[in-house]
Amino acid sequence: MADRYAEPHRGDENVGTTAATTVGGVGIAGEGPVVGRTFTSWERIYFHVNVALSAVSLAKAAHHLDQPVEQRGAFSIADIRTRYTNAYQAKRIFSICGIDPQEAKIKSLWEKITSFGRKAA
Structure with a gap:
């Protein structure tokens, strides 16, 4: 079994170098397929x-x-990220513990739960 990176194949000298910089085979600016094209560090x-x-x-x-x-x-x-992370974790804990997040007590504390750890603006 030949090592595909040992020697470049004809027509695709840069095998394996473009996968991280493409989305669905289209380059950064949408200029088409980028087979064999490498991006410079500034790009x-x-x-x-x-x-x-x-x-x-x-x-x-x-x-x-x-x-x-x-x-x-x-x-x-950072505050937005903290709020969404807190909401995700609270919902996950409630679902694991079988607690209904629609209960009145939780609804009244929801702002405090999601705001925990936020910095004052």
């Missing part, structure tokens, strides 16, 4: 910075844009 950094900034924008949109402008206060992405 990788550019891509990851754009993904990070997109994630921040999506978090902001998902968490704050459904509130009226007057109620939107200062926030940090």
Whole structure:
């Protein structure tokens, strides 16, 4: 059995180097298949910075844009992450223990449960 990385195959000299930088066989800018194309380090950094900034924008949109402008206060992405992590963990614990999260006592404490560990803005 031949080692596929021992010697480049004809037509695909960069076997195994493009998988992490493609999505569905389409390159970063959507220029088509990227077989045999490697990305330089600055292109990788550019891509990851754009993904990070997109994630921040999506978090902001998902968490704050459904509130009226007057109620939107200062926030940090860490606070949003903490809130969603707390909500996920609380729901998981409640389901494992067989506790109904719709009970009045839990509903009254839900804000306090999800806000645990948040920093003051």
